[in-house]
Amino acid sequence: xxxxxxEFVTLPAAHRDLSDTARQRARVATMAxxxxxxxxxxxxxxxxxxxxxxxxxxxxxxxxxxxxxAGGSIGAMAxxxxxxxxxxxxxxxxxxxxxxxxxxVLILIVPAYWMLLIVLAVFGxxxxxxxxxxxxxxxxxxKALGRPIMSALHxxxxxxxxxxxxxxxxxxxxxxxxAVHLTLAAAISALVLIAACPSVLPHVPHADHPxxxxxxxxxxxxxxxxxLGAMAxxxxxxxxxxxxxxxxxxxxxxxxxxxxASAAYAAFSGGMAAxxxxxxxxxxxxxxxxxxxxxxxxxxxxxxxxxxxPNPVVALIGFTLMGLxxxxxxxxxxxxxxxVKGIHAAEGLAHVAGLAYFGLLLGPVIIGAVTQAxxxxxxxxxxxxxxxxIAIAGPKVLRRLKI
Numbered sequence: 167x168x169x170x171x172x173e174f175v176t177l178p179a180a181h182r183d184l185s186d187t188a189r190q191r192a193r194v195a196t197m198a199x200x201x202x203x204x205x206x207x208x209x210x211x212x213x214x215x216x217x218x219x220x221x222x223x224x225x226x227x228x229x230x231x232x233x234x235x236a237g238g239s240i241g242a243m244a245x246x247x248x249x250x251x252x253x254x255x256x257x258x259x260x261x262x263x264x265x266x267x268x269x270x271v272l273i274l275i276v277p278a279y280w281m282l283l284i285v286l287a288v289f290g291x292x293x294x295x296x297x298x299x300x301x302x303x304x305x306x307x308x309k310a311l312g313r314p315i316m317s318a319l320h321x322x323x324x325x326x327x328x329x330x331x332x333x334x335x336x337x338x339x340x341x342x343x344x345a346v347h348l349t350l351a352a353a354i355s356a357l358v359l360i361a362a363c364p365s366v367l368p369h370v371p372h373a374d375h376p377x378x379x380x381x382x383x384x385x386x387x388x389x390x391x392x393x394l395g396a397m398a399x400x401x402x403x404x405x406x407x408x409x410x411x412x413x414x415x416x417x418x419x420x421x422x423x424x425x426x427a428s429a430a431y432a433a434f435s436g437g438m439a440a441x442x443x444x445x446x447x448x449x450x451x452x453x454x455x456x457x458x459x460x461x462x463x464x465x466x467x468x469x470x471x472x473x474x475x476p477n478p479v480v481a482l483i484g485f486t487l488m489g490l491x492x493x494x495x496x497x498x499x500x501x502x503x504x505x506v507k508g509i510h511a512a513e514g515l516a517h518v519a520g521l522a523y524f525g526l527l528l529g530p531v532i533i534g535a536v537t538q539a540x541x542x543x544x545x546x547x548x549x550x551x552x553x554x555x556i557a558i559a560g561p562k563v564l565r566r567l568k569i
Contacts, residue, residue, distance in 0.1 A: 184310060184367070188365075189307070189310045189311055191365040192303075192306075192307050192310065192365055192366060192367045193307050193311065193315060194362075194365070195362040195363070195364075195365035195366050196300060196303050196304055196307050196319060196362075196366070197318075197319060197322045198358050198361075198362040199259055199263070199296070199300040199303070199358075199359070199362055199363075199366075200300060200304075200319045200320065200322040200323045200326065201322045201323070201325060201326035201329075201358075202263070202326060202354070202355045202358045202359065203263075203293070203296055203297065203300065203323055203326065204322065204323035204324060204325065204326025204327035204328075204329075204330065205326040205327065205329055205330035205351065205354075205355065206266060206267070206270060206293070206330065206351060206352070206355050207293065207326075207327055207330070208326070208327040208328070208329075208330030208331040208334065209270070209330045209331075209334050209347070209348060209351040210270065210273070210289070210348075211331065212330075212331055212334045212335065212338070213273070213274065213344055213347075213348060214228075214232075216274065216344045217231065217273065217274070217282070220274060220344075221279050221282060223279070227279065230283065231279075231282060231283060231286055232286075234283045234284075234286040234287045234290070235286040235287065235289060235290040236290060236523065236527055237287060237290065238286065238287035238288060238289065238290030238291040238294070239290035239291065239293060239294035239297075239523060240294070240520055240523050240524070241287075241291060242290070242291035242292075242294040242295050242298075243294050243297075243298060243516045243517075243519055243520040243523070244516070244520055246258075246291075246294070246295050246298065246516070247298065247510075247512050247513040247515075247516035247517070248512075248513065250295070250298055250299050250302065250512035250516075251510040251511075251512040251513055255299045255300070255302050255303040255306065255366055255367070255512070256303075256363055256364075256366040256367070258295060258296075258298075258299035258302075258512070259296055259299045259300055259303065259359070259363055259366060260359055260360070260363045261295065262291075262292050262293070262294070262295030262296035262297075262299055263292070263296045263355065263356070263359040264292075264356055264359060265288065265289075265291070265292030265295070266289060266292030266293050266296055266355070267292075267352040267353075267355045267356040267359070268292075268352070269285050269286075269288050269289035269292060270289065270348050270349075270351065270352040270355070271348060271349050271352045272285045273285055273286065273289065273348060274344055274345040274348055275345055294519075294523075297519060298512055298515050298516045298519060299512065300319075301316075301500050301504065301515045301519070302504060302511040302512040302515055303366055303367065304316050304319045304500075304501075304504075305500075305501060305504030305505065305511050305515075306367050306511070307367060308501065310367060313446070313450055314445075314446040314447075314449045314450050314501070315446055316445075316446065316497040316498070316500060316501045317441075317442045317443070317444075317445030317446045317449065317493070317494050317497040317498075318442060318443050318445070318446050319497070320442050320493075320494075320496060320497045321439055321442030321443040321445075321493075324435065324438055324439040324442060325439060327435075328435065328439065330351065334347055334351070337350075386517075388506060388508075388509060388514075388517075390506045390563075390566075390567055391503060391506055391509065391514055391517045391518060393563045393566075394499050394502055394503050394506075394514075394518045394563065394567075395503075395517055395518045395520070395521030395522070396521070397495075397499055397556060397559065397560050397563060398495070398496065398499045398518050398519070398521055398522035398525065399521045399522055399524055399525035399528075400525060400552045400555055400556055401492060401495040401496065401499070401522070401525065401552070401556055402496070402522045402523070402525030402526040402529060403525040403526075403528055403529040403532060403548070403549075403552050404465070404488075404492060404529065404548075404549045404552040404553055405492050405495075405525075405526065405529065406525065406526040406527070406528070406529030406530055407529040407530055407532070407533040407546065407548065407549050408434050408485070408488055408489075408492070408549065409431070409434070409530075411530065411533050411537075411542070411545070411546060412430040412431055412434055412485050413427050413430050413431055414542065415430070415472075415476075415481070415542055415543075415546060416429075416430045416478070416481060418542060419476050419542055419543060420476050420477060420478055420481050422478045422481075426478055426482075429482060430481065430482065430485050433482045433483075433485045433486045433489065434485045434486065434488055434489040435489060436486065436489065437485070437486040437487065437488065437489020437490040437491075437493065438489040438490070438492065438493040439489075439493075440489075440490065440493075441461070441489065441490040441491075441493035441494060442493045442494060442497065445457065445461075445493065445494035445497060445498075448460075448494075449494070449498065454498045454501070454502065454564050455560070455561035455562075455564040455565050456561070457494055457498060458494070458495065458498055458556065458557075458560040458561055458564060459557050459560065459561045461490070461491045461492070461493070461494050461495065462491060462495070462553045462554070462556040462557035462560060463491070463553075463557045464487055464490055464491035465487065465488050465490075465491025465492050465549075465553040466491070466550050466553035466554045466557060467487060467491075468483070468484040468485065468486070468487025468488040468490075468491060469484060469487075469488055469546065469547075469549050469550040469553060470484075470550050471483070471484040471487070472484025472485060472488075472546075473543050473546060473547060473550070476543070488549070488553075491553065492553075495556065495560075496522065498564070499518060499522075500515055500518065500519070502564060502567055503515050503517065503518040503519075505567075506567065532548060533545045533546060533548055533549070536548055
């Protein structure tokens, strides 16, 4: 398989003697971690209006609360990468996940707004620590198994998100108190973490890492990580814009009914989930550069079609193609970040994920600014441009890294 399998050739000494059962247990455990991360993200998401109403927040105060969450996440990615590399993914996943779960319980019971800001910042830090650690673990499991699984694991995150949102909606509609719902979700998350983490692969010290013979590099000075981070930032500008603006486009430009407008989000999310479970097989067969080029081209075509032919059927098909196209961007880029020579997987992932988070925050703002100056279709054309940039530049970056 030549260079397509080069990222799976060398294993740390600590992982070479693992039995097939241990490798499969690690895969299942990592799937569970991704699922509960998605579930907790969605469980928090359905309560954003609840937080607004409970603390009587205006738009600015709610924005500060969301900014506290994002700031905690980005700060943790910058600060915790070396710690994760030192203590290992097993301990980092458990610590980050339990902090996340504990803060989820507190979100709706703290008595003051300033306390809410602190809890959300720590909640974001816990989520980000779990995010980096579980992606580093996913990279280790890929190498242990000798085949790609990153996309399927991100698919489990999507499934967890859909399950968390759906179950949360049902429980709340049947009268469950919001604080009880978050406590229940946090308890399930903590139990899954405690059950799954013992099966996570053994920690690999820096000295035993496959790249130990390569001099350790400063991740802040790595051109490869900055290139991957730039791709991730652009990808999440497009993804963030779709989450926030697809429904608005259906309502204001396509002039669809409210029910059909809400289907835009479902079409995009469904496309993402489906493509992630197919992405590993495509990456194994054709390689990461080809997968990125084809996926980004598909996303661009879907967005262009939705903008040029603004009717409900075409728009929903276009948004589904956008989901299919963007689905495997982050799994591929994260897998590449974890394989950069001389950089520990956790440090590489934290660098790329931190830049990606900025893209997720910037996307809706950029689209809003362009829309304010022109129109929503022109604003959403930024998404098509982002996809085209990835289709052109992404394969070159990955080939240069031999990923």
